[in-house]
Amino acid sequence: MQLDFSNNYFELFELQSVFNIEVSELDQRFQQLQRVLHPDKFASASDAERRWSVQAASRVNEAYQTLKQPLKRANYLLELQGLMLNEETDTQMDPMFLMEQMELREALGDVESSSDPYAALDKVGVQLNSQINDSADAFLASATSEDWPQARTVVRQWQFLEKLRQETKSLEARLDDAEG
Amino acid sequence: MAYSDKVLDHYENPRNVGTLDKDDPNVGTGMVGAPACGDVMRLQIKVSDDGIIEDAKFKTYGCGSAIASSSLVTEMVKGKTLAEVEAIKNMDIVEELALPPVKIHCSVLAEDAIAAALADIKAKREAAVKATA
Numbered sequence: 001m002q003l004d005f006s007n008n009y010f011e012l013f014e015l016q017s018v019f020n021i022e023v024s025e026l027d028q029r030f031q032q033l034q035r036v037l038h039p040d041k042f043a044s045a046s047d048a049e050r051r052w053s054v055q056a057a058s059r060v061n062e063a064y065q066t067l068k069q070p071l072k073r074a075n076y077l078l079e080l081q082g083l084m085l086n087e088e089t090d091t092q093m094d095p096m097f098l099m100e101q102m103e104l105r106e107a108l109g110d111v112e113s114s115s116d117p118y119a120a121l122d123k124v125g126v127q128l129n130s131q132i133n134d135s136a137d138a139f140l141a142s143a144t145s146e147d148w149p150q151a152r153t154v155v156r157q158w159q160f161l162e163k164l165r166q167e168t169k170s171l172e173a174r175l176d177d178a179e180g
Numbered sequence: 181m182a183y184s185d186k187v188l189d190h191y192e193n194p195r196n197v198g199t200l201d202k203d204d205p206n207v208g209t210g211m212v213g214a215p216a217c218g219d220v221m222r223l224q225i226k227v228s229d230d231g232i233i234e235d236a237k238f239k240t241y242g243c244g245s246a247i248a249s250s251s252l253v254t255e256m257v258k259g260k261t262l263a264e265v266e267a268i269k270n271m272d273i274v275e276e277l278a279l280p281p282v283k284i285h286c287s288v289l290a291e292d293a294i295a296a297a298l299a300d301i302k303a304k305r306e307a308a309v310k311a312t313a
Contacts (some may be wrong), residue, residue, distance in 0.1 A: 085215060090215075091213060091288065092296075093211075099211060102222060105241040155215075157218070159215040160213060161213065162218070
């Protein structure tokens with residue numbers, strides 16, 4: 001089979017390089033490629049072919065994980081535009097946004113000591129999910145109009161939201177553990 | 181990854197955690213964030229009329245090194261003049277805390293927080309001068 005490693009991740013799955021892909025198509029094509037590249041299919045192949053199949057499978061996996069998750073997909077689209085997020089040295093962000101992030105993190109910090117932790121957690125979660133949805137919409141709008149600087153700003157903010165979402169998840173797990 | 185003793189000390193006993201009134205004309209507030217790790221840092225300085233930093237507070241949501249960097253910075257800036265504080269560089273923090281290369285960005289964040297707090301107090305003072313002129 002042919003698998004062109006110079007293709008970008010979208011092309012690998014025969015998808016357009018856009019943010020709003022059909023995730024069901026991605027899933028479907030991923031499964032097709034996985035079947036084709038399954039080690040069983042290469043049991044009697046030459047060493048070179050087997051090596052190739054392992055490399056190809058790992059590339060396909062990496063591509064799938066990147067495109068499956070909306071934030072990673074957005075990040076990858078920026079990368080294709082040659083835009084580096086320059087994450088570690090560029091710390092200037094909209095102060096209002098950071099203030100809001102500070103408040104959300106403070107609210108999350110108060111969850112465990114509140115009288116109804118689940119309700120408090122839920123409140124943070126609802127606000128967070130709505131902001132993440134807004135980020136996805138804003139990214140789609142700026143990517144579609146090819147306003148890449150704006151798309152980059154959106155992704156930079158989105159990363160804070162995603163981090164906090166992971167923290168709400170682990171807090172929820174901790175609450176569940178304490179309960180059970 | 182092992183943290184140095186100094187990082188652990190600041191992490192376990194952070195100095196000067198808290199808030200100063202951001203609307204106080206003598207308080208400069210610096211808010212910075214690191215998108216890569218989602219860390220958020222707020223550094224506040226209270227500056228006397230003759231330009232000496234009397235008090236400093238911080239609040240940081242992030243890893244141990246980010247918390248230690250900002251805690252250390254609050255200690256470093258107290259009693260210094262604005263010009264002296266401006267001269268603090270991230271490598272001073274790296275050396276003091278023995279931060280490993282992968283955590284140098286935490287010290288950059290702290291340096292940027294100082295710069296942002298200084299910019300805020302300068303902007304406030306210029307606005308005050310204009311208002312009286």
